[in-house]
Amino acid sequence: MKIEFQRWPDDLASRYRERGYWIDEPLTRILAEQWRLRPEAPAIICGERRFTYAELDTLSSNLAAHLTAQGLGHGDTALVQLPNVAEFYIVFFALLKIGVAPVNALFSHRQLELTAYAKQIEPRLLIASRRHELFGDDGFAAELRRMVPGLALVLLHDEPSPEIGLDHRMRAAPDRRSPFAPTASDEVAFFQLSGGSTGTPKLIPRTHNDYDYSVRGSAEICGLTPQTRFLCALPAGHNFPLSSPGALGVFHAGGCVVLAPNPEPLTCFALIERHGVDMVALVPPAIMLWLQAAPAHRSALRSLKLVQVGGASFAGSIARQVPEVLGCKLQQVFGMAEGLVNYTRLDDADERVFSTQGRPISPDDEVKIVDEDGRPVAEGTPGMLATRGPYTFRGYYRSPEHNAQVFDAEGFYYSGDVVQRTPEGDLKVVGRVKDQINRGGEKVAAEEIENLILQHPDVTQAALVAMQDALLGEKSCAFIVSRNPELKAPALRRHLLALGVAEYKLPDRVRLIEAMPLTAVGKIDKKKLRDRLAQPSATF
Ligand code: J2J
Structure with missing residues (x-):
């Protein structure tokens, strides 16, 4: 089974091969080469833990073998959310080894983002961390299972139990190992996250060939x-x-x-x-x-x-x-x-x-x-x-x-x-020109947040625009037309958090206005709103 995605046309694909950009190797070659060249060299330092290339290879192979034994393989996807720990790379290589394509959600992502990704890829595997507020107990994982009937396996980082603990699956090798087979090098290796400018977070299929070239070139x-x-x-x-x-x-x-x-x-x-x-x-x-x-x-x-x-x-x-x-x-x-x-x-x-x-x-x-x-x-x-x-x-x-x-x-x-x-x-x-706020590198799609604000019963119109900020470069300001003149920023914040959006996407400032300025074609005039930010006015 292959993941469907938009491919490069044949003429360009041949040119990229002829010029040596696409080498038709899976991304796992990165690890395989170092395992051969310098197995004992340090690959990762994570707190007090150190991992050599040999260990990175063994741990990812152990996990890969467990996942294969559970029936995971080509055509399957995984939703992964880990903090900055060595397990992130171990999991990444394990999944590549057996041709399971992950989406690596950011650790700051919450229900809304994870749900949006899960709905798009319908993962068979979820790997998350007990350290995350959503996975401290098993409630949200169960909710995801209900939403995605194909979700067969949940493994958790920082979880001691052998049944669902990620660590256990990395440390213990299963008895029998089948040879690993990554997906073909011109197939999807994993999905990258788009900064986005639309209502739902979008996913970017990245192939082994294209990503490997960007890595080698870089x-x-x-x-x-x-x-x-x-x-x-x-x-x-x-x-x-x-x-x-x-x-x-x-x-x-x-x-x-x-x-x-x-x-x-x-x-x-x-x-x-x-x-x-x-x-x-x-x-x-x-x-x-x-x-x-x-x-x-x-x-x-x-x-x-x-x-x-x-x-x-x-x-x-x-x-x-x-x-x-x-x-x-x-x-x-x-x-x-x-x-x-x-x-x-x-x-x-x-x-x-x-x-x-x-x-x-x-x-x-x-x-x-x-x-x-x-x-x-x-x-x-x-x-x-x-x-x-x-x-x-x-x-x-x-x-x-x-x-x-x-x-x-x-x-x-x-x-x-x-x-x-x-x-x-x-x-x-x-x-x-995209309708996005770049909050110091963290991207916020205006439309996504506007749609969520509009779900508040008092709000009739909403527009999110960037405002200048000395440290972050930009912060977000929500202009709102409300039926209720008493609507306050904290209530709106609670509303958004309850919907499960990542905190960095919350508006930094909220301004209640009587009516939205409109362009000649009747769209909300965001330029006028940005100009208004330069003028002093009541803020709450
Ligand atoms: C201005 N805007 C920039 C820059 C990105 C390397 C570095 C960054 C990203 C990244 C990345 C900018 N000056 N130096 O993926 O591999 C804004 C642009 C761009 C958007 C992409 C990488 N560097 N930007 O930031 O997918 O608007 O990737 O289109 O998160 O960030 O965002 P993202």
Whole structure:
């Protein structure tokens, strides 16, 4: 059984193979190669626990064997939600080994997101953590089982019992092992999460071939070696710390991933000092906190050579401070879970690194910058980014209507970013046309939250817009027309939390207004609402 998804057309697929981008190997080759080359080298450091490549391979094989014994295999999917722990990678490789495609939900996701993913992929396996509020008891897992009748197996991290404990399945090898078979390299390996701009969170099918190329290309651009020690402080499943070059890039190079629970500076500085970390990937607000905290801890950062920043706009004035205050190189990364990733290069002149978001990984990443009618803009002027290439997807999972809106006839994906190309060929992200709030790298789809707010009985109209914020870059403000003038922000917050949405998606501010400003065609005029934010007015 194969997972259906939108494939690349044959001519492009042949070109990507001929040029050596698609090597027709499963993603498990990353681990298999290191297991052969350096089995005893450290692959992961997680708190006091260390895992060699041999251990990473054995533990993932044990789990894979258990899952095979339960009848899981090709065509099956898994919903996985783990914090930043070594088990994240063990599970990821175990599932790849037996051709089960996971969705790696963020740890901050709650009922609403998990349910939306479960409904789309109909998982046969759920792997979650007792540490998460939803899985402290078995209520929500039972609810998921009711919702997805095919959900055959639930395994929990941080759960001692042998029946449902993940740890037990990793540690104990079953008696008999059948040989593992990943899915074919041009099939879906796993699903990445879209930042989203629509009502329901969307899933991105990623194949072995395309993802592996983005990992290899990224590792080369970033000069990774077996000596690399990468601090993973962003959510492990996010595309940036997973593949740009992220943990998979580090494994590909034979280096070591040091896990941090979050990017909090003092926690990270201690890990950097203790483990000789030389590279880290961060979002802009985290770097701002690091810049504030670093002067008092310079010696802890001695080993740090490269800080990557991405996920949201990063002011040039802050970028300039990084080399001096953190004592290392800066690299800007402009990527997306849908595919295309741009990097400033390690040997670029400082000014290029400070003021641009770099250029694509591949010579075959095709980037068009177009106006509203889809025509290329004059070189150097801002326009919408449209792209296709050897690791950019061709369609969201089971979303034909939305795909029709964000792809053109040639298969170019419109990311919703407004960019500009410099004469040197670097991209600068200068704006956005998608209806999304980028809250310091965490993406909030306006429509998703508006629909949830509208479920409140008092609310007749709702619009979520971005407001500027010194630390996060953007925060969200909900403008609301309510039948009840007494509706207060805390009540709305409770309403949203009760619906089960992740906390980072809650509006940071709520404003009650008499009526929505409308555009000429009668749509809510979000530009006018954003302008209003600049003016003082009653807020609650
Ligand atoms: C401005 N906006 C940026 C940047 C992403 C590497 C790095 C980041 C992501 C990521 C990723 C930006 N400056 N440097 O997947 O592999 C905004 C754009 C983009 C959206 C994608 C990776 N870097 N962005 O952030 O899927 O709007 O991926 O389209 O979460 O983040 O978000 P996401």
